[in-house]
Amino acid sequence: MDLKSLSQRLGLSMTTVSRALNGYEEVSEATRTRVMEAARENGYRPNPVARRLALGRAEAIGVVIPNPPGDFADPFFIELLAGMGSVFEAASLDLIVTAAPEGPAELPVYRRLVEGRRVDGLIVGRTRRHDERIEYLLDRDFPFVVHGRTTTSRPYAYLDMDNAQAFVTATERLIGLGHRRIALINAPAHLAFAAGRHDGYERALGAAAIAVDPSLVVVCDLSEQDGHRIALSLLDLPRPPTGILCANDTTALGAMRAVKSRGLVVGRDVSIIGYDDLPFAGHTDPPLTTMHQPIRPAGARIAEMLRARMSGTPPEELQEVWRPKLLLRGTDGPCTTAGGTAR
Amino acid sequence: MDLKSLSQRLGLSMTTVSRALNGYEEVSEATRTRVMEAARENGYRPNPVARRLALGRAEAIGVVIPNPPGDFADPFFIELLAGMGSVFEAASLDLIVTAAPEGPAELPVYRRLVEGRRVDGLIVGRTRRHDERIEYLLDRDFPFVVHGRTTTSRPYAYLDMDNAQAFVTATERLIGLGHRRIALINAPAHLAFAAGRHDGYERALGAAAIAVDPSLVVVCDLSEQDGHRIALSLLDLPRPPTGILCANDTTALGAMRAVKSRGLVVGRDVSIIGYDDLPFAGHTDPPLTTMHQPIRPAGARIAEMLRARMSGTPPEELQEVWRPKLLLRGTDGPCTTAGGTAR
DNA sequence: TACTATCTTCAAAGCGCTTTGAGAGTCAAT
DNA sequence: ATTGACTCTCAAAGCGCTTTGAAGATAGTA
Structure with missing residues (x-):
């Protein structure tokens, strides 16, 4: 019909x-x-392709999921997708998903989407400190919303988590528990959120008049393995930390394994705080204290922001920062070591 | 241009x-x-929408991710997406992702995609024993590939894991370790793979001349919580099991927690085997013995099968069953209890 | 030279929708 | 009656591509 x-x-x-x-x-x-x-009775549905041609729009949104070639793609991405899905479905916009590894193959994927007029808007995730995808989209004045933030002089729409505040909170928690030697296992510096977290960490230490010990700040590739390796090296320090803040839950998992393998007890000898609150976080042993962020609602909000952006709202009005919440579970506890050193 | x-x-x-x-x-x-x-020099890219209208195709594939309203969507789905993504990208087909919860809202989403001519093919996942989505698509003779299998008299294309064989293998493993009282925490019966797993379990027991004890076969909703609850009830049995086969890794996590909370040691007092090999599986304590399946390659293969189906290959020629591999880690061990009962 | 066979190229007709610019019909005010 | 102001409806022109059916150019044969 x-x-x-x-x-x-x-x-x-x-x-x-x-x-x-x-x-x-x-x-x-x-x-x-x-x-x-009559339309309803006859089950009439306008042909979307004809409609798009006439309207000159794609009626579609693009998302590129970053998949490290070897690793599992970030499981939280699917939650973000689910959140966005409901909004776009309601607006009858198609959500086009492509996978591309970070690296030289990434930008061409964005170009194909944009220059091939396949989408009317884009969502950019796993944002980097300097992000050529964002520069590219700004150059072309193409509508997009970023999950995270980047450094650029031009205004753009974003929804970010307050990483600095989150790590102030986490650090303060450990300080409040009596910890003085607190390590930070951070994400690689090129990722946008790493800087904020480092800031928050130093700010909280400063406020408590605790000197920053550079040997306690280390970078991890966000895998469990690397978290494990790095936590071991921290524990082998002459004066090891009694608390460890991790870049994400996966890293925290590795750190927990490291602590246990040294015969220490997580949450007693060494406190650990993660970030993300992935589904498994409540079910580790002991359950992981971590920062929770509402991922699905964030996805939905990002979708709404993109719709606003596409209908002309200036990017300055589409900038939000949400605060993750500290979820106390079982991996943080009072510092039991005199002098603030484990063992 | x-x-x-x-x-x-x-x-x-x-x-x-x-x-x-x-x-x-x-x-x-x-x-x-x-x-x-000249096309290359001028950066000419045909307008996909115009092309689609002229060709009468959507040049797009649909996937509906099943997201339980409350829960986290299944993390392995994103791996499947990543696997499919590369194949479709190469064929310059768009991958359209929609989210819908299982239930009455699900079929309308499929209808919108099919009857709204938004996609040329579909991928169906989280297959149910009786699956009205598949019946619907068969009725309309619409190209699709199923991840899993269902019961229908008509032929259709699928890529499934050999669930029966997987659970024969897992069960035999425990039997080989001396276990006699082996429990099965299975998925809800309406899910297609549950039946196969039950079969495999019974078949292996039968081959070893072990009688099936119905009180050791229980159904779980696949969450960690439910796995925990059910494992506790198993351990409270007059003659508790010494080995537990779980429907998935998440359930296994719950079961491990239950075992530990009873003061028992996983892998010694009670052996546990999971299924899926999710990223965290290698990093639990002790690391989880589980069935591994190559998800990303499966996604890629499914994508290829769908392309074949769309270009006319009959469904009978597009039916594959892959065998998961048993990944021995630390949660299975010899039965230490005389008489085959824990404690 | 005329004529057919073969190779290249073309004008025009869709694909199914939206939208422009204009034409009918209605009614109150002149 | 005439005019103007609305209200409702329409024919036709795109949107940018593919494809049909036909014609022009070139070569081969009689």
Whole structure:
């Protein structure tokens, strides 16, 4: 059933039927209801492709999921997708998902989407401190929303977590528990959120008049293995930390394994705080104290922001920072070591 | 740069340029290279929407991710997406992702994709024993590939894991370690793979002449919580099991927690085997023995199968069953209890 | 030279929708 | 009656591509 046969059946022109269906003023109420009814009865669905051609829009949104070639892709991405999905579905926008590894193959994927007119808007995730994807999109004045933040002089729309605040909170928690030697296992410096976390960590230490010990600040590739390796090296320090802040839950898992393998007890000898609150976090042994962020709502909000951006809202009005919440579970505890050193 | 201006610039008709670009025979080699070159120089990309309208295809594939309203969506789905992504990208097919919870809202999402001509093919996951999505697609003769299997009299394309074989293997492993009281925490019966797993379990027990004890076969909703609850009830049995086979790794996590909370040691007092090999599985304490399946390659293969199906390969030729591998880690061990009972 | 066979190229007709610019019909005011 | 102001409806022109059916150019044969 296409527009033509529907309008013939109704004895109306295609124009009138199309207008009735799309809510134009110039159609009388009577004809409109008549048309709507007939459309429903005949199961008429406008051909989206024809519609797009006429409108000159793609009626689609693009997301590129960053998948490290070897690793598992970040599981939280699917939650973000689910959150966005509901909003786009309601707006009958298609959500086009592509996978690309970080690196030289990444930008071409974005170009294909943008220059090939396959999408009307993009969502950018796993943001880097300097991010050429964002520069590219800004250059072309293409609508997009970033999950995270980057460094650029031009305004852009984003929804970010307050990483600095999160790590102030986490650090303060450990300080409040009596810890003085607190390590930070951070993400690689090129990722945007790493800087904020480092800031928060130093700020909280400063406020408590604790000197920053550079040997306690280390970078990890976000894998469990690397978290394990790095935590071991921290524990082998002459004066090892009694608390460890981790870049994410996966890293925290590795750190826990390291602590246990040294015969120490997590949450007693060494406190650990993660970040993300992945599904497994409540179920480790002991359950992981971590920073929780509402991922699905964030996805939904990002989708709404993108819709606003696409209909002309200036990027300055589309900038939000959400605060993760500290979720106390079992891996943090009072510092039990005199002098603030484990063992 | 559109086809018209490109052909004008070349002094050729749109027909010839279009044909040259799309590899038709009727164009001389000389013109073809001339056209190709000009297209590249001018950065010409055919408008996909116009192309689709003319061709009458959507050039897109649909996937619906099943997201339980409350829970985290299954993390392995993103791996499947990543696997499919590369294949579709190469074929320049768009991958359209929608989220829908299992239930009454699910089929309408499929109908919208199919009847709204938004996709040329679909991938169906989280297959149910009786699956109305599959019946619907078969009724309409719409191309699709199933991840899993279902019960229907009509042939359809699928890639499934050999669940029966997997659970034969897992069960035999425990039997080989001396276990006699082996529990099965299975998935809800309406999910397709549950039956196969139950079969495999019983088959292996039968082969070892061990009677099936119905009180050792229980159903779980696949969450950690439920796995924990059910494992506790198993351990409270008059004659508790010494080995537990779990429907998935998440359930296994819950079971491990239950065992520990009873003061028992996982892998010594009670052996546990999971299924999926999720990223965390190697990093639990002790590391989880589980069944591994190559998810990303499976996604890629499913994508290829769908392309074949869309170009006419009969479904009978597109049916594959892959064998998961048993990954021995630390949660299985010899039965230490005389009489085959824990404690 | 005329005529057919073969190779290249083209103009024009869709694909199914939206939208422009204009034409009918209605009614109150002149 | 005439005019103007609305209200409702329509035919036709795109949107940018593919493809059909036909024609022009070139070469081969009689």
